Amino acid sequence: MSGAPEPVVDLALAREHGLTDEEWANVCEILGRTPSFPELGIFSVMWSEHCSYKSSKKHLKTLPTEGEQVLQGPGENAGAVAIGDGLAVIFKIESHNHPSYIEPRQGAATGVGGILRDIFTMGARPLASLDSIRFGPLDDPKHQFLLRGVVEGIGGYGNSVGVATVGGETQFHECYRGNILVNAFNLGVVETDRIFKARATGAGNPVIYAGSKTGRDGIHGASLLASAEFDDTTESKRPTVQVGDPFTEKCLIEACLELMQTDAVVGIQDMGAAGLTCSSFEMASNSGTGIEMDLDRVPQRAEGMTPYELLLSESQERMLLVAKQGREDEVLEIFARWDLDAAVVGRVTDDGRMRVRWHGETVVDIPVDPVAKSSPELDRPTQEPASLRETQKLDLAALAPEEDLAGALDALLDSPNLGSKAWIYRQYDQLVQGNTLIGPGGDAALVRIKREDGSATDKAVALSVDCNPRWCALDPFEGARAAVAEAARNVACTGARPLALTNCLNFGNPEKPEIMWQFVEAVRGMSDAARRLGTPVISGNVSLYNETDGQPIHPTPTIAVVGLLEPWERHAVAWFRGEGRAVVLLGETREELGGSEWLALRRGLEAGTPPSVDLDAEARLHSLLVRAVAEGLLETAHDVSNGGLAVALAECCFTAPDAVGVGARIELEDGIRPDALLFGESTGRVIAATADADALCAAARDAGVPARPIGVTGGDRLTVGSPGAEAWIERPVAALRELWSRALPRRLERE
Amino acid sequence: MFAVIQFPGSNDDRDMRFAVKSVLGAPAELVWHKSAELPTDTAAVLLPGGFSYGDYLRCGAMARFSPVMAAVKRFADAGGPVFGTCNGFQILCEAGLLPGALLRNRDLHFVCEVSPLRVERDDTIFTSRTRAGETLHIPIKHGEGAWFATPELLARVEERGQVVLRYLENPNGAVADVAGITNERGNVFGLMPHPEHAVEPAFGGTDGAKILGSLVDHVLGSGA
Numbered sequence: 009m010s011g012a013p014e015p016v017v018d019l020a021l022a023r024e025h026g027l028t029d030e031e032w033a034n035v036c037e038i039l040g041r042t043p044s045f046p047e048l049g050i051f052s053v054m055w056s057e058h059c060s061y062k063s064s065k066k067h068l069k070t071l072p073t074e075g076e077q078v079l080q081g082p083g084e085n086a087g088a089v090a091i092g093d094g095l096a097v098i099f100k101i102e103s104h105n106h107p108s109y110i111e112p113r114q115g116a117a118t119g120v121g122g123i124l125r126d127i128f129t130m131g132a133r134p135l136a137s138l139d140s141i142r143f144g145p146l147d148d149p150k151h152q153f154l155l156r157g158v159v160e161g162i163g164g165y166g167n168s169v170g171v172a173t174v175g176g177e178t179q180f181h182e183c184y185r186g187n188i189l190v191n192a193f194n195l196g197v198v199e200t201d202r203i204f205k206a207r208a209t210g211a212g213n214p215v216i217y218a219g220s221k222t223g224r225d226g227i228h229g230a231s232l233l234a235s236a237e238f239d240d241t242t243e244s245k246r247p248t249v250q251v252g253d254p255f256t257e258k259c260l261i262e263a264c265l266e267l268m269q270t271d272a273v274v275g276i277q278d279m280g281a282a283g284l285t286c287s288s289f290e291m292a293s294n295s296g297t298g299i300e301m302d303l304d305r306v307p308q309r310a311e312g313m314t315p316y317e318l319l320l321s322e323s324q325e326r327m328l329l330v331a332k333q334g335r336e337d338e339v340l341e342i343f344a345r346w347d348l349d350a351a352v353v354g355r356v357t358d359d360g361r362m363r364v365r366w367h368g369e370t371v372v373d374i375p376v377d378p379v380a381k382s383s384p385e386l387d388r389p390t391q392e393p394a395s396l397r398e399t400q401k402l403d404l405a406a407l408a409p410e411e412d413l414a415g416a417l418d419a420l421l422d423s424p425n426l427g428s429k430a431w432i433y434r435q436y437d438q439l440v441q442g443n444t445l446i447g448p449g450g451d452a453a454l455v456r457i458k459r460e461d462g463s464a465t466d467k468a469v470a471l472s473v474d475c476n477p478r479w480c481a482l483d484p485f486e487g488a489r490a491a492v493a494e495a496a497r498n499v500a501c502t503g504a505r506p507l508a509l510t511n512c513l514n515f516g517n518p519e520k521p522e523i524m525w526q527f528v529e530a531v532r533g534m535s536d537a538a539r540r541l542g543t544p545v546i547s548g549n550v551s552l553y554n555e556t557d558g559q560p561i562h563p564t565p566t567i568a569v570v571g572l573l574e575p576w577e578r579h580a581v582a583w584f585r586g587e588g589r590a591v592v593l594l595g596e597t598r599e600e601l602g603g604s605e606w607l608a609l610r611r612g613l614e615a616g617t618p619p620s621v622d623l624d625a626e627a628r629l630h631s632l633l634v635r636a637v638a639e640g641l642l643e644t645a646h647d648v649s650n651g652g653l654a655v656a657l658a659e660c661c662f663t664a665p666d667a668v669g670v671g672a673r674i675e676l677e678d679g680i681r682p683d684a685l686l687f688g689e690s691t692g693r694v695i696a697a698t699a700d701a702d703a704l705c706a707a708a709r710d711a712g713v714p715a716r717p718i719g720v721t722g723g724d725r726l727t728v729g730s731p732g733a734e735a736w737i738e739r740p741v742a743a744l745r746e747l748w749s750r751a752l753p754r755r756l757e758r759e
Numbered sequence: 760m761f762a763v764i765q766f767p768g769s770n771d772d773r774d775m776r777f778a779v780k781s782v783l784g785a786p787a788e789l790v791w792h793k794s795a796e797l798p799t800d801t802a803a804v805l806l807p808g809g810f811s812y813g814d815y816l817r818c819g820a821m822a823r824f825s826p827v828m829a830a831v832k833r834f835a836d837a838g839g840p841v842f843g844t845c846n847g848f849q850i851l852c853e854a855g856l857l858p859g860a861l862l863r864n865r866d867l868h869f870v871c872e873v874s875p876l877r878v879e880r881d882d883t884i885f886t887s888r889t890r891a892g893e894t895l896h897i898p899i900k901h902g903e904g905a906w907f908a909t910p911e912l913l914a915r916v917e918e919r920g921q922v923v924l925r926y927l928e929n930p931n932g933a934v935a936d937v938a939g940i941t942n943e944r945g946n947v948f949g950l951m952p953h954p955e956h957a958v959e960p961a962f963g964g965t966d967g968a969k970i971l972g973s974l975v976d977h978v979l980g981s982g983a
Contacts, residue, residue: 167810167869167900167902168768168814169770170769170771170809253813254810255767255768255812255814255815258767258770258810258813262767345793346767347767433871434868434871434872435870436869437869438900439871439898439953439956439963440770440771440956442778442956442958442962444963445961456962458777462773462776462777462781463781576961577961665873
């Protein structure tokens, strides 16, 4: 053995490892002795917030996770949903917030790498990625740097591994100045009878390590970096950030998928947070077995690594798998073909213990279940923030009306939050695998499904990721409901039927009752909407401690909904397809300005209550969209969201891929104040365009969805007004597009 | 048969096979980079896009040493058609089968977008389905796609009419707006844009099929 002598393990060292006094006592009781140094390391990561979900799991249990389409709910690497004809999609979203703030390029890159492994670990070929990223204000040079780094990281990794990035969302807000968010989503396709799980069954079966060698990077990423707030010592945590190698990941994807076409694999798990420790414990715990492992057989990148380091390293691009006894050579051969390291490092046992040896000497001997399953479950106190009721008060009568409605539209389109994100997504390969029907920039992305043998199908999946954190700050329950509703609505706008969702719950420090209250309210809201809209929660991730020096982020429950469209030939797009189409507004517009972009941008206020969400009306709207697209009644469907009706109409005019676009003449009934009519963000609304307005309105009537013809497409200007009065807005489409498309470049590119 | 070479890190290999086989209806198979020989029925070689060996060194600099590249070189020397897109183009330049080099994009960013291209030569085996002067819309997606040549080399390449396609809106700083070139003999072609991503109407249009289809016509027409 080499390296420095191991430290004395006692309560003080346990505290340094992030364990509470109570947890330390529990550890000693489980073992009946003081743990060894590597054992302490194992407990500290397995019981960290990041790995154990100790603050959140009580509440996550309340989420709806079942449905006839669900093949695999939460608890595996990712969830699985059947899409018919023996195929399934596997998907999940995950955060990599803290690493990306410390080292944006590598942090974001390894976030992408990690989510990809969650998908192909289950046997699926990764098909499409989304990214939900949030930064501080864009005029802060530090956040320009972070944005550039994160985008390079996502692109550098995603492009290299050959997985298309087809959509996402980007937001800039003061609350992320000390803690950016990087949430990465991936979806893969698999045959339902080839879904692999994290299992270590069959005593005597070999445990095989494959992929990159283990180095000293990322030790305690999960326990120290992801499970604590940021403060002035944050810079010193840079060594806990891992470094990604997309080339190895690409080879690992191909090798694993090739291997999974054989029947040599019993179970497989990627080594993510807490590396070798977490993967081996999970596999054994899921199977009621034990594992004995010889650490010296693990391929190592650095010399003189200790058992502690080998067990806790978060080196990327590594997999642990259990093969059938006697098939070892076949497995090792496939990895060798791809020039990847692989080695038999242990065996499955039937005694329920994790035994780890180092050059023959036992350094870890602990029961699996008490570590994996008896991790603490906390019931943290909750308390509504004292100031919330005050913030929710917004007296519209006292709010000065917008005097320059056209100017407000210009300002909204030119804002970093509503402006085009092409500067970002043109750095991503949106096309690889040749399935992108609708790429970034619309409501939902639409991606065709191919089988592993390369043959194309009639199926496509629609994907959308959404959250309005401002609304969640004003009312986390309604905000979370709205996030689910919007993501599902975006999916339905293509004509796809929403199937299920995954979520990434980004919050501040759960030890504060106000944060915990936000969390519980958001989970309650997500649960409510998921249940009502028939989109069960099949996977997810919780990211807590997103605060710096006591300043938390807005509660940000990011929701990604996946839907199925078949046949894909018939789908709607988010832009007007040409002249002479009738424009129909579906849904109800109310006088709601609380929490709106307009209010924030033009009045500097984040106040009021967010728009209400009527889930029954949403469900009816989504059914109508699916039916109308299937029947060919709808060629354009665009969700009305941030910036309201005026922004949504402008987007319909100029976001067509041909970059020419088409104008429209719109007349809106003048029942409420014009600024609320144009810029209010009432939920459950869609701008539709159709060649047959009568048929669409009849279908809407049948479905119980309010529908009102509001104008017609044509010309090169967008004109919006009320009947019989002078237009509120009249702008050349080209001018609006110019403002919108320059919003990011003009702030990021030097003259 | 179209041999689509699969390097470790190739990304568009399966897409290339799909375009040729499933869309254009010609036989195509993946050929592993460690193969010392091409399959005996190889009628054309396609080097796909991607990040061979991670492209951690110069793009394509490692892949040129893959065992199969010696066979590809022999095939090209014997006059067999060889077509590389993106990373494939980079590999062909590194292997000395095409002149010039591909450098980092002018603005240093990876860029993925549809790029309008002008056909300069419609009399090659790669462009017989196009017309000179025609505009094709084919996507690009690369970070190192700026073709570079010294003035002397450029003059020679232009003089011999090796420039087959040029960018109408130069996206990367390529010398003389070069998007695609052949060797002197005209049987080896490199192109930064991705024709395999424009072969179906709903997925980026069909301008790419004109390029790949030209080669299919050549191969099938020659009875291979």
